[in-house]
Amino acid sequence: MTTTTPRRFSPRDLADHRQAVPLTLIDVREPMEYASGHIAGSHNIPLSRLGSETLPEGPLVLLCQSGSRSSQGLTNLLRRGHPQPLAELEGGFGAWQEAGLPVQRHARAPLPLMRQVQIVAGGLVLVGVLLSQTVAPGWIWLSGLVGAGLSFAGISGFCGMARLLAVMPWNRVHP
Numbered sequence: 001m002t003t004t005t006p007r008r009f010s011p012r013d014l015a016d017h018r019q020a021v022p023l024t025l026i027d028v029r030e031p032m033e034y035a036s037g038h039i040a041g042s043h044n045i046p047l048s049r050l051g052s053e054t055l056p057e058g059p060l061v062l063l064c065q066s067g068s069r070s071s072q073g074l075t076n077l078l079r080r081g082h083p084q085p086l087a088e089l090e091g092g093f094g095a096w097q098e099a100g101l102p103v104q105r106h107a108r109a110p111l112p113l114m115r116q117v118q119i120v121a122g123g124l125v126l127v128g129v130l131l132s133q134t135v136a137p138g139w140i141w142l143s144g145l146v147g148a149g150l151s152f153a154g155i156s157g158f159c160g161m162a163r164l165l166a167v168m169p170w171n172r173v174h175p
Contacts, residue, residue: 006074006078006086006087006088007087007088008087008088008089008090009061009087009088009089009090010090010091010095010099011089011090011091011095011096011098011099011101012099012101014061014089014096015099015101021059022058022059023058023059023060023061023087024043024055024056024058024059024060024061025039025041025042025043025060025061025063025089026042026043026045026050026055026060026061026062026063026073027039027042027043027044027045027063027064027093028045028046028047028050028062028063028064028069028070028073029044029046029047029064029065029069029093030046030166031044031046032109032110032113032166032171033065033112033113035105035106035109035110036105036106036109036110036111036112037093037097037103037104037105037109038093038103038104038105039063039093039096039101039102039103039104040102040103040104042063043056047064047069047072047073050073050076050077051076051077051080055082055084057084058084058085059084059085059086059087060077060082060084060085060086060087061086061087061088061089062074062077062086062087062088062089063088063089063092063093063096064092064093065092065093065094066091066092066093066094067088067089067090067091067092067095068092070088070089070092071088074086074088110170110171113162113165113166113171114162116162116165116171117159117161117162117165120161120165121146121149121150121161124142124143124146125142125143125146125147127139127142128140128141128142128143128144128145128146129143149161
């Protein structure tokens with residue numbers, strides 16, 4: 001690994017390399033994501049705090065869910081002139097799981113955020129339809145509003161409902 005050209009490890013290569021060479025894994029996902037499943041021994045430093053946290057000495061391997069945030073983190077660390085060797089996990093934690101490699105979970109981890117969005121959005125659509133049939137026809141607009149919000153989230157990448165759910169008390173992770 002070099003600091004100028006970060007290495008990309010496949011999940012299997014990383015698992016093997018970790019046995020031979022001391023590496024520090026930095027998981028840049030949010031604490032709630034980390035709690036729902038992570039690689040044993042990895043450190044959780046969310047991408048938003050990566051530049052302000054003191055990082056461990058030695059070679060670092062960044063990872064996230066799919067590889068997008070870890071690539072952003074690598075770019076930021078390289079731009080800042082990070083002195084230690086850097087690498088990333090190709091395909092992220094999702095690829096690690098698909099390879100059948102071991103995963104550690106917190107016992108009281110909340111449901112994944114996207115499942116929570118699906119539950120709430122589905123419930124609101126159902127309530128809107130039921131109320132439009134039993135109380136007043138105008139309630140159908142609740143279902144339409146939820147559908148518009150989901151379409152906007154899919155197009156823009158911004159999901160207000162997910163942001164709102166992420167700050168709810170049941171999603172606060174205490175290590």
